[in-house]
Amino acid sequence: MVAQPEAGGGLANLGNTCFMNSVLQCLVHTQLLHRYLEKRQHSAKCRRRQGEFCLFCALEDLVQRTFAQGPRSPAFAPRAIANALPAIAKGFRLGRQEDAHEFLRYVLEKLTKEGSAVVEAARPPGVTGKYTALQSWFSGALRSQIQCCHCGHESNTQDPFLDLSLELRAVGGRVAPDLDGAMTQFCQEEFLDGANKYKCEACGKLRRARKQFLVERPPRHLSVHLKRFSFGEAGGGSGKISAHVAFPATWQLARYSAARTRLGVEQTPPLPYQLYAVVCHDGGSTHSGHYYCYVKLVREADVLRAPAYLLFYLLPQQHHEAAIAHWRDPRPAAASSARTYRARPRLPSAPRRPWAVR
Numbered sequence: 001m002v003a004q005p006e007a008g009g010g011l012a013n014l015g016n017t018c019f020m021n022s023v024l025q026c027l028v029h030t031q032l033l034h035r036y037l038e039k040r041q042h043s044a045k046c047r048r049r050q051g052e053f054c055l056f057c058a059l060e061d062l063v064q065r066t067f068a069q070g071p072r073s074p075a076f077a078p079r080a081i082a083n084a085l086p087a088i089a090k091g092f093r094l095g096r097q098e099d100a101h102e103f104l105r106y107v108l109e110k111l112t113k114e115g116s117a118v119v120e121a122a123r124p125p126g127v128t129g130k131y132t133a134l135q136s137w138f139s140g141a142l143r144s145q146i147q148c149c150h151c152g153h154e155s156n157t158q159d160p161f162l163d164l165s166l167e168l169r170a171v172g173g174r175v176a177p178d179l180d181g182a183m184t185q186f187c188q189e190e191f192l193d194g195a196n197k198y199k200c201e202a203c204g205k206l207r208r209a210r211k212q213f214l215v216e217r218p219p220r221h222l223s224v225h226l227k228r229f230s231f232g233e234a235g236g237g238s239g240k241i242s243a244h245v246a247f248p249a250t251w252q253l254a255r256y257s258a259a260r261t262r263l264g265v266e267q268t269p270p271l272p273y274q275l276y277a278v279v280c281h282d283g284g285s286t287h288s289g290h291y292y293c294y295v296k297l298v299r300e301a302d303v304l305r306a307p308a309y310l311l312f313y314l315l316p317q318q319h320h321e322a323a324i325a326h327w328r329d330p331r332p333a334a335a336s337s338a339r340t341y342r343a344r345p346r347l348p349s350a351p352r353r354p355w356a357v358r
């Protein structure tokens with residue numbers, strides 16, 4: 001069991017870099033990543049040339065600088081990362097207010113794609129190709145299930161995700177009061193009907209069908225994006241959902257798990273995710289505002305009142321191991337000739353730029 005790192009020092013703002021600083025703070029306080037960076041597991045084998053930017057090396061440096069003297073470490077200016085911003089996140093420009101979620105997504109994609117392979121990482125069923133320790137920490141998968149309402153035929157696919165991006169506003173316009181409200185909405189059954197009917201591979205006809213997303217493969221580190229920004233019609237106004245959205249210090253994800261539909265409530269392993277960092281946003285519009293973050297040190301009651309934008313949870317190792325036993329191979333059984341319907345993946349969605357000053 002790896003202990004949560006003690007909080008390190010702060011980061012100096014380099015001009016509108018609060019979106020970047022707050023995400024970097026949360027990442028260097030992300031247990032498994034912190035340990036990996038602290039031990040310099042990457043740079044020992046890094047093949048970057050003189051003067052070339054390497055995100056892993058830069059993050060190692062960040063951990064060394066900000067944790068040197070614990071919380072009393074002097075504020076560090078992450079200049080190397082700031083200067084390399086356009087190389088990390090396509091279209092980002094130093095000095096411009098950008099979206100913290102989009103930045104996080106770019107960094108996680110880079111970390112999971114370019115991280116070096118580690119042998120002991122448990123490879124989930126159905127995942128082929130290079131599989132790295134960083135993938136095993138950050139990547140999860142949703143089960144997208146479509147069931148024909150006529151014959152009951154089911155088709156399941158897995159959609160990998162690096163974070164859960166949750167709508168806060170329901171169809172009726174009501175804002176979800178809490179994280180569970182938003183997640184329930186995300187996992188709600190929807191019906192494909194009318195012009196949207198589903199071509200059932202068992203009946204061979206267009207049928208009304210039930211569609212649902214559930215969590216098939218829960219990751220160790222789970223980040224949740226609360227979609228606080230709404231967008232008007234082409235070029236029109238955009239707004240922020242400023243309402244408080246409650247979130248728990250321990251979030252029980254088992255009720256959204258695909259394993260529960262197979263094993264039942266009693267037999268489904270619990271998934272008690274522990275909150276360890278939060279990115280918040282202050283300000284009323286998409287063009288202005290300030291990001292800041294909480295990492296595990298401050299009083300919990302203060303954190304739970306915060307206007308959260310990104311939430312970072314960790315699933316303790318023993319619970320993760322129990323869940324792994326129930327991961328299901330997404331490939332259809334050999335006996336079945338049914339082709340798996342490929343749902344349009346809902347995650348990861350195309351990055352949006354709600355913070356860009358135009």
Ligand SMILES: [Zn+2]
Pocket residue numbers: 042043046047048054055056057058
């Ligand atoms: Zn490197």
Ligand SMILES: [Zn+2]
Pocket residue numbers: 148149150151152153200201202203204207
């Ligand atoms: Zn059918």
